[in-house]
Amino acid sequence: MLCRKETTVGNASNVDMNEVAIQMKNIVKKFGNFVANDHINLTIHKGEVHAILGENGAGKSTLMNVLYGIYQPTSGSIEIDGKEVVIEGPEKAIELGIGMVHQHFMLVQPFTVTENIILGDEPRKGLVVDKESAKKKIMELSEKYGLMVDPDAKIEDISVGMQQRVEILKVLYRGAKHLILDEPTSSLTPQEISELMEIIKNLTNDGKSVILITHKLKEITEAADFCTIIRQGKYIDTVKVDEVDENALASMMVGRNVEFKVEKKDIKPGKVALDVKNLHAKDYRGVEILNGLNLQVREGEIVGLAGVDGNGQSELVEILTGLMKAESGEITIEGVDIFNKSPKEIFDTGVSSIPEDRQKHGLVMDYTVSENLILQNFGTEKFSKHGILKKSAMKKFADEMIEKFDIRPRGCETRLAKQLSGGNQQKVIIAREVTNDKELLIAMNPTRGLDVGAIEFVHKYLVEQRNKGRAVLLVSFELDEIMSLSDQIQVIFEGQITGSVKGSEADENELGFLMAGGKKDEA
Amino acid sequence: MKRKFNIWEGNFIYTLLAIVIGFVVGAILLSVAGIDPSVAYGSLYEGIFGDKKYIVYSMVYAAPYILTGLSVAFSFKTGVFNIGAEGQFVVGSLAAVLVGLFVDLPPVIHPIVCMLAAAVAGAIWGGVVGLMKIKRGINEVLSYIMFNWIAYYLSNYIVISKSVKDESVEATRLVKDSARTLMSDKMVIATGCPTVNWGFVIATVCAIALWFIITKTTLGYQLRAVGLSKTASEYGGISSSKIFMSSMAISGMLAGLGGAVHTLGMTGRISQFAGQESFGFDGITVALIAGSNPIGCIFSGLFYGAMKYGGNKLTLVNAPKEVVNIIMGTIIFFIAIALLFKRIMVSVSEKKNSDVKSAKED
Numbered sequence: 001m002l003c004r005k006e007t008t009v010g011n012a013s014n015v016d017m018n019e020v021a022i023q024m025k026n027i028v029k030k031f032g033n034f035v036a037n038d039h040i041n042l043t044i045h046k047g048e049v050h051a052i053l054g055e056n057g058a059g060k061s062t063l064m065n066v067l068y069g070i071y072q073p074t075s076g077s078i079e080i081d082g083k084e085v086v087i088e089g090p091e092k093a094i095e096l097g098i099g100m101v102h103q104h105f106m107l108v109q110p111f112t113v114t115e116n117i118i119l120g121d122e123p124r125k126g127l128v129v130d131k132e133s134a135k136k137k138i139m140e141l142s143e144k145y146g147l148m149v150d151p152d153a154k155i156e157d158i159s160v161g162m163q164q165r166v167e168i169l170k171v172l173y174r175g176a177k178h179l180i181l182d183e184p185t186s187s188l189t190p191q192e193i194s195e196l197m198e199i200i201k202n203l204t205n206d207g208k209s210v211i212l213i214t215h216k217l218k219e220i221t222e223a224a225d226f227c228t229i230i231r232q233g234k235y236i237d238t239v240k241v242d243e244v245d246e247n248a249l250a251s252m253m254v255g256r257n258v259e260f261k262v263e264k265k266d267i268k269p270g271k272v273a274l275d276v277k278n279l280h281a282k283d284y285r286g287v288e289i290l291n292g293l294n295l296q297v298r299e300g301e302i303v304g305l306a307g308v309d310g311n312g313q314s315e316l317v318e319i320l321t322g323l324m325k326a327e328s329g330e331i332t333i334e335g336v337d338i339f340n341k342s343p344k345e346i347f348d349t350g351v352s353s354i355p356e357d358r359q360k361h362g363l364v365m366d367y368t369v370s371e372n373l374i375l376q377n378f379g380t381e382k383f384s385k386h387g388i389l390k391k392s393a394m395k396k397f398a399d400e401m402i403e404k405f406d407i408r409p410r411g412c413e414t415r416l417a418k419q420l421s422g423g424n425q426q427k428v429i430i431a432r433e434v435t436n437d438k439e440l441l442i443a444m445n446p447t448r449g450l451d452v453g454a455i456e457f458v459h460k461y462l463v464e465q466r467n468k469g470r471a472v473l474l475v476s477f478e479l480d481e482i483m484s485l486s487d488q489i490q491v492i493f494e495g496q497i498t499g500s501v502k503g504s505e506a507d508e509n510e511l512g513f514l515m516a517g518g519k520k521d522e523a
Numbered sequence: 524m525k526r527k528f529n530i531w532e533g534n535f536i537y538t539l540l541a542i543v544i545g546f547v548v549g550a551i552l553l554s555v556a557g558i559d560p561s562v563a564y565g566s567l568y569e570g571i572f573g574d575k576k577y578i579v580y581s582m583v584y585a586a587p588y589i590l591t592g593l594s595v596a597f598s599f600k601t602g603v604f605n606i607g608a609e610g611q612f613v614v615g616s617l618a619a620v621l622v623g624l625f626v627d628l629p630p631v632i633h634p635i636v637c638m639l640a641a642a643v644a645g646a647i648w649g650g651v652v653g654l655m656k657i658k659r660g661i662n663e664v665l666s667y668i669m670f671n672w673i674a675y676y677l678s679n680y681i682v683i684s685k686s687v688k689d690e691s692v693e694a695t696r697l698v699k700d701s702a703r704t705l706m707s708d709k710m711v712i713a714t715g716c717p718t719v720n721w722g723f724v725i726a727t728v729c730a731i732a733l734w735f736i737i738t739k740t741t742l743g744y745q746l747r748a749v750g751l752s753k754t755a756s757e758y759g760g761i762s763s764s765k766i767f768m769s770s771m772a773i774s775g776m777l778a779g780l781g782g783a784v785h786t787l788g789m790t791g792r793i794s795q796f797a798g799q800e801s802f803g804f805d806g807i808t809v810a811l812i813a814g815s816n817p818i819g820c821i822f823s824g825l826f827y828g829a830m831k832y833g834g835n836k837l838t839l840v841n842a843p844k845e846v847v848n849i850i851m852g853t854i855i856f857f858i859a860i861a862l863l864f865k866r867i868m869v870s871v872s873e874k875k876n877s878d879v880k881s882a883k884e885d
C-alpha cells in the first residue's frame with residue numbers, strides 16, 4: 001500500500017513556474033562549530049507545495065527558522081518575490097507575508113484559543129481589545145477551512161490536536177502569503193490530515209505557496225509538487241514528486257533501504273497485566289469523557305487503541321499514569337491496585353510511558369540529555385548514593401543510551417534537551433521509558449515527528465518489549481502503525497471500547513467504520 | 524578545534540556593566556545635588572578600603588546579607604520568590620536572642636544551639652507559607668508579606684515585654700557572653716574591629732554547602748527540575764508539593780540563620796523596630812546581583828555589605844547615605860534588563876562573527 005502512487009493534488013497543480021516566490025541560496029547555518037545547514041538551496045514557486053524531507057536532525061527546522069528570521073544565516077542569501085531581503089526577525093518575515101507553524105507549539109497555556117490567535121495582532125475597539133469581532137473572524141476561518149476549535153477554551157485544557165489547529169489558524173489569521181508548516185500533521189488524526197491537505201489545496205488555488213515539512217511520505221506524494229531532500233545538513237536533491245515513489249524518497253533521505261514492515265514473531269500472550277474495569281472520568285469542563293471503559297492488556301501483547309482524537313484516549317492515558325484523577329472504576333497492574341495513585345506509585349508498581357506531549361511532560365527542556373535520562377531513576381542506587389548524584393554513572397548511562405537509541409548528534413549528553421531536534425527529543429524519552437522496562441509500557445503516539453528510519457527503530461523496540469513478555473498499550477492516531485504493530489486492536493469511541501479486532505485481521509475500512517461509532521455487527 | 528568563547532554569552536560581564544552604570548547614575552545624582560561625585564566616591568572608597576579595620580567591618584556587615592541572599596537565591600531555583608526572607612530573618616533573630624538570654628550553656632555550644640533555634644524558627648516561618656501554598660493554593664507572595672508583618676509586630680511585642688527588655692534602652696538585654704559568636708580578643712586587637720565574628724565564615728560555609736546541594740545531590744536535581752518544569756517533574760514522579768515545602772523551609776532556614784549571625788555576632792540584642800529592617804529585602808538584591816548562584820552570593824553579599832558600611836561615611840562629606848540605595852537600585856534595574864541586552868549582544872556578536880566568516884569564505 002505504501003508504494004502506491006497517489007497523484008491527486010499533484011496533478012491538479014497550481015504551480016506557476018514563471019514566478020519564484022522564495023529563493024534561498026547557499027544557506028549555511030552553524031551553531032558554534034556544528035553545521036546544521038551546509039549550503040542549502042531552495043526554490044519555491046507561486047502556488048507550489050514544496051515538501052522538505054530529511055531525517056531527524058537533518059536541519060529542516062533550522063532552515064525554516066532561518067527563513068522566518070528566528071536565526072540569522074551564517075552565510076547565504078534569501079530572495080522573497082524576486083527581491084533580496086534580510087529577515088532580521090519574525091516581524092519582518094510576517095511583513096514579507098511569511099507565516100510559520102512551528103513544530104512545537106508556541107502557545108500561551110493559560111490563555112484562551114481566541115487570545116492566543118490574536119496575540120500581537122489584537123483588533124481594537126477604542127482602547128480595548130475587541131474580542132468579539134476577533135472571535136467572529138476566527139470562527140469564520142475555522143469554518144472555512146474545517147479547523148474546528150473551541151474559541152473560549154484555555155490552551156492548557158485542550159488536546160494536542162486542537163492546539164495544532166489553533167497554530168494553523170493563527171497563521172491564517174495574519175493572512176500569510178507563504179506558509180511554512182513544520183510537521184503540521186504529526187499530531188493530527190488521519191481525518192484531520194485529509195482536511196488539512198484540502199486546506200493546502202485551497203491555499204495554493206489562491207496563489208499562495210506552502211512549504212511542508214513532514215516525515216510521512218504518503219503526504220508528500222499526495223500533496224506536494226516538489227520535494228527537497230536534506231541529509232545531515234547537506235542538500236541532496238530536489239525532485240518532482242510525480243516522478244518518484246515512496247521507497248525512492250525514503251532511501252534518498254536515509255541513504256539506505258528502509259523496511260516498512262515490522263517483523264513480529266508469534267508468541268502466546270500471558271496473564272493479564274493491565275486490567276481496567278468500568279472506568280468513569282470527567283474532563284476539564286466536567287463533561288463525562290470516560291464512560292465505563294473496560295480494557296485489558298496481557299503480558300507479551302501489544303494492544304492498539306484506535307480512535308478519533310477526543311474520544312477519551314488522552315484522558316485514559318493521563319489516568320493510567322497518575323496525572324489525572326478518575327471518578328470511579330478499577331485499575332490494576334498485575335493485580336495491584338493503581339486507581340488514582342500518584343505518578344510515582346504507579347511507576348513503582350510497574351508502568352512506564354511515553355507521553356503525548358513530549359515538551360510538557362516528557363522532558364525538562366532546560367535539563368541536559370543526561371539529566372533527562374534519569375528523570376524517574378535519579379534516586380536509585382545506580383545514579384546516586386546517600387543523596388549524592390553519581391555524575392560519572394550518569395554520563396556512562398547517557399553515552400550508552402545515545403549509542404543504543406541513535407540519539408543525534410553523538411556526544412550530546414551535556415546538551416540541553418531543547419537544543420535537540422524534535423525527533424531526537426522523542427528518542428531521549430523512548431530510550432528512558434523502554435529502558436525502564438516495566439510490566440506495562442504505555443506509548444502515546446510514540447513515533448510522532450520521527451523520520452521513517454527512526455520509526456522502524458521505535459517499532460522494533462516496542463515489539464522487543466512485547467517479545468520479552470511485557471504488556472504494551474499503544475495509543476496512536478496512525479492507523480498504519482496500529483495495524484502493523486498490534487496483536488489486538490481496541491476501538492475507543494465516546495469514552496468506551498466499542499469494538500475489538502485481531503491485529504492480523506484488521507482492515508482500514510472496518511476500523512474507520514468502528515472509529516466513527518459504528519457497531520461491529522452492522523459492518 | 525575548540526569553540527571560541529564568546530564573552531557576551533556569560534553573565535559576569537553584564538553584572539559588571541550594571542554595577543558601572545549604577546555608579547554612573549549615582550554620580551549624576553550627586554552632581555545634581557551639588558556634591559562632587561569624586562569627593563563622595565572618594566570617601567566611600569576610603570570608608571571601605573582606607574583601613575584594614577574597615578575591610579573587616581565590611582565583612583562583618585556582609586554576613587547576614589550573604590545568608591538572606593542565599594535564602595532568596597535558593598528559592599529562585601525552585602521557581603519560588605522568597606520575599607518573606609525579611610520575616611524569617613526577624614524570627615531567626617528573635618529565636619537566637621531568646622535562647623541566648625534564657626538558656627545556660629557553655630560557650631561554643633551555646634551559639635550553636637542559638638543558631639539551630641534560629642534556623643528552625645526561620646524554617647517554620649517559611650514552611651508554614653509553603654504549607655498554605657500546597658494545601659490551600661494560597662499565593663506564597665501574599666502570605667510571605669503577611670508573615671513579614673506578623674514577625675515584625677511579634678518582635679516588637681517581645682522586645683518590650685518585661686522579662687526581656689533592657690531597662691535603659693528600647694531593646695532587649697544583651698545575650699549572655701557565652702552565646703556570642705565573637706572571635707577571640709587577639710583577633711579583635713589584630714583587626715581593630717570589636718565585633719569581628721564568625722558570621723562571615725558561617726555564611727561562606729553555607730554558600731558552599733548550598734552550591735553542593737544544588738549541583739550534586741538528588742535533592743538539588745529535584746529542586747531544579749521542579750523549578751524548570753513542574754509538569755515534566757510530576758510526570759517523572761517528583762512530588763512538586765514536597766519539593767516546594769523543602770525549598771521554602773530551607774530557604775527560611777537560611778534567612779533565620781542570617782538573623783542569628785547578625786544578632787549573636789554584631790548587635791548582641793534586638794532593638795525595637797521603627798520599620799522593617801530590610802535585611803531580607805536586601806537579600807533579593809544580593810541574590811539578583813549573584814544571578815542566583817550561591818557562590819556568587821558570597822561576592823555580591825560582600826559588595827552589598829561594604830556599600831552599606833562605606834555608605835555610612837558619606838554623611839561625613841554631607842552626601843546623603845541614600846545614594847548607596849540609589850546605586851543599588853540602579854544596578855538591579857540594569858541587571859534585570861541585562862537579559863534583554865544579553866540577547867541583543869549575543870545575536871550581534873554572532874552576526875559579526877559570521878559576517879567575518881562569510882567575508883573570508885568569499
Ligand SMILES: Nc1ncnc2c1ncn2[C@@H]1O[C@H](COP(=O)(O)OP(=O)(O)OP(=O)(O)O)[C@@H](O)[C@H]1O
Nearest residue numbers: 031036056057058059060061062419420421422423
Ligand atoms: N539552538 C541550537 N543550538 C545548538 N544546536 C542546535 C540548535 N537548534 C538545532 N540544533 C541542532 O541542529 C541540528 C538540526 O536540527 P533541526 O531542528 O533543524 O532538525 P530537523 O531536521 O528539524 O529534525 P526533526 O525532524 O527531528 O525535527 C540538530 O542536530 C540539532 O541538535
Ligand SMILES: [Mg+2]
Nearest residue numbers: 060061103422
Ligand atoms: Mg524539526
